[in-house]
Amino acid sequence: MKHGTSLTPKSPRRRRRTVTAAAIGALTLGGMATLPAPTATAADTGTPNGDVIANLWQWNWSSVAKECTDTLDPAGYGAVQVAPPQESLKQGNHYWWDVYQPYSYKLDSRFGSASDFKSMVDTCHSAGIEVYTDAVINHTAAQTGTGYAGTAISNKYDTPDYDPADSDDCTKTISNWSDQHEVQHCELLGLPDLDTSEAGVREKITGFLNKQIDLGVDGFRVDAAKHIETGDLNAIVGALHTTTAGDAPYITQEVYPGTPPATGDYYGNGDVLDFTYAAAMKSQFGGGDIANLSSFGSSWGLADEEHSNSFVTNHDTERNGYTLSYKDGATATLANVFQLARGYGRPSVYAAWKFDQSDEAPPNDGSGVVTGTDCSGAWSCLDRDTAITGMVGWHNAAAGKAVTDWQSPGSNVIGFGRGDVGFVAINNSSSASTHTYTTSVPDGTYDNVVGEGSVTVSGGKAELTVPAKGAVAFHTA
Numbered sequence: 001m002k003h004g005t006s007l008t009p010k011s012p013r014r015r016r017r018t019v020t021a022a023a024i025g026a027l028t029l030g031g032m033a034t035l036p037a038p039t040a041t042a043a044d045t046g047t048p049n050g051d052v053i054a055n056l057w058q059w060n061w062s063s064v065a066k067e068c069t070d071t072l073d074p075a076g077y078g079a080v081q082v083a084p085p086q087e088s089l090k091q092g093n094h095y096w097w098d099v100y101q102p103y104s105y106k107l108d109s110r111f112g113s114a115s116d117f118k119s120m121v122d123t124c125h126s127a128g129i130e131v132y133t134d135a136v137i138n139h140t141a142a143q144t145g146t147g148y149a150g151t152a153i154s155n156k157y158d159t160p161d162y163d164p165a166d167s168d169d170c171t172k173t174i175s176n177w178s179d180q181h182e183v184q185h186c187e188l189l190g191l192p193d194l195d196t197s198e199a200g201v202r203e204k205i206t207g208f209l210n211k212q213i214d215l216g217v218d219g220f221r222v223d224a225a226k227h228i229e230t231g232d233l234n235a236i237v238g239a240l241h242t243t244t245a246g247d248a249p250y251i252t253q254e255v256y257p258g259t260p261p262a263t264g265d266y267y268g269n270g271d272v273l274d275f276t277y278a279a280a281m282k283s284q285f286g287g288g289d290i291a292n293l294s295s296f297g298s299s300w301g302l303a304d305e306e307h308s309n310s311f312v313t314n315h316d317t318e319r320n321g322y323t324l325s326y327k328d329g330a331t332a333t334l335a336n337v338f339q340l341a342r343g344y345g346r347p348s349v350y351a352a353w354k355f356d357q358s359d360e361a362p363p364n365d366g367s368g369v370v371t372g373t374d375c376s377g378a379w380s381c382l383d384r385d386t387a388i389t390g391m392v393g394w395h396n397a398a399a400g401k402a403v404t405d406w407q408s409p410g411s412n413v414i415g416f417g418r419g420d421v422g423f424v425a426i427n428n429s430s431s432a433s434t435h436t437y438t439t440s441v442p443d444g445t446y447d448n449v450v451g452e453g454s455v456t457v458s459g460g461k462a463e464l465t466v467p468a469k470g471a472v473a474f475h476t477a
Contacts, residue, residue: 047075050076051078051346052077052079052348053081054072054079054348057083058111059352060112062120063373067384069127079250085212087104088100088109090146094110095360100191102159103160107211110370121215130250131219133221135220135223137222138194139191168194169185170182196229206236209236216243221253225272226253257276274303277311278323281338282322282323286324293414303345308344309348313332315350315352326382331428332382333385341391351379351381394422394449404417404440405439409433409437413435417440420441425473427466427468427470433465434463435464435466437463439457441474444457448473451470
């Protein structure tokens with residue numbers, strides 16, 4: 001959600017898939033109608049799927065489906081996070097933030113039809129990938145007009161799903177970000193705040209989310225969760241159906257730190273997006289010294305590890321300068337390599353489009369409908385960068401292993417392992433680095449999963465030449 005001046009009883013915990021040390025191949029750098037059955041599905045490749053989330057922000061449904069089959073499953077991703085699927089504002093400039101202005105709970109959007117959405121979910125499931133949607137449930141649209149499914153709104157408090165009595169009594173825009181009541185009951189950027197203390201409002205929200213779960217959706221990123229009272233959100237989460245796999249849906253919540261309410265207040269509902277983690281990645285990779293990361297962990301002010309949904313960048317923070325972005329090139333890629341190697345919380349890898357202006361629309365057909373993702377053109381597809389896909393497999397192989405053998409042979413050069421399973425060396429400097437590292441990985445020859453060539457470990461030592469702004473990583477799987 002675009003947040004203007006500030007970004008803004010316990011529910012079941014998430015399910016994490018068990019990942020074995022089975023091999024991942026070496027990769028080298030570089031109201032709703034009845035829906036038809038999907039026209040095609042894809043077989044699971046058999047690659048172990050871990051807990052890494054690919055955040056394919058505002059990709060259309062057919063592109064998401066293809067990515068699940070062609071990239072995410074072969075690499076070992078566990079889930080895909082997609083854009084808000086509901087009908088939203090359609091206006092002349094087709095800005096990206098239109099999708100955070102809900103017009104109705106119809107699953108017809110700028111990303112495709114309801115049947116396209118269902119087909120995407122089924123295709124991703126067939127490839128072993130869970131699907132999480134962006135749930136915009138705090139508010140309705142601030143702007144009147146017409147939505148992508150043809151819904152017309154002339155009064156922002158009166159929509160097909162809600163009437164004026166369903167909005168909170170506070171109709172002013174939030175101005176005092178230190179006042180928790182104002183933050184949670186007044187209007188974020190003029191968006192009508194739904195009165196989630198009302199049982200009827202919560203029933204409509206849970207109906208919308210349960211409709212998605214019944215179609216196969218496995219979880220939700222709760223947009224603007226900071227602006228919903230924790231008790232209200234807990235009641236919503238507690239009323240959700242189990243997924244088709246029989247699990248509680250995965251929940252991650254957007255709770256920007258720094259002003260009340262506190263991030264930790266939301267742990268009872270699920271995970272939280274770890275903005276402090278992302279800020280730390282920028283401070284160390286974007287101008288600090290990554291050798292400082294030897295002490296990285298909860299003492300850095302991060303979200304609790306059990307509830308952290310870590311990320312290097314997202315759609316808000318890449319636009320306001322809070323984090324690194326695709327514009328930082330190899331530096332941002334290395335921060336993602338570290339994220340996957342270090343292991344803290346549940347990691348997300350972000351992939352979206354290139355932009356010159358903050359509000360710029362995603363690539364579209366001129367009417368606002370998002371076109372297919374072309375990773376060689378207007379889109380930046382970090383999720384399929386071979387350094388990242390290699391590290392997804394590395395991350396899965398090292399799951400549950402402690403950080404070991406930390407070394408820093410020079411400024412902005414580090415190496416460390418995860419138990420006796422894997423080792424990674426990262427060079428964030430402008431010159432190549434050669435060093436003999438100590439490693440607990442057994443003696444042998446291993447593929448470098450983020451680049452060309454192989455690594456030989458002998459006597460617990462490995463001599464590695466790591467290119468400038470590059471990495472070397474290997475693991476026993």
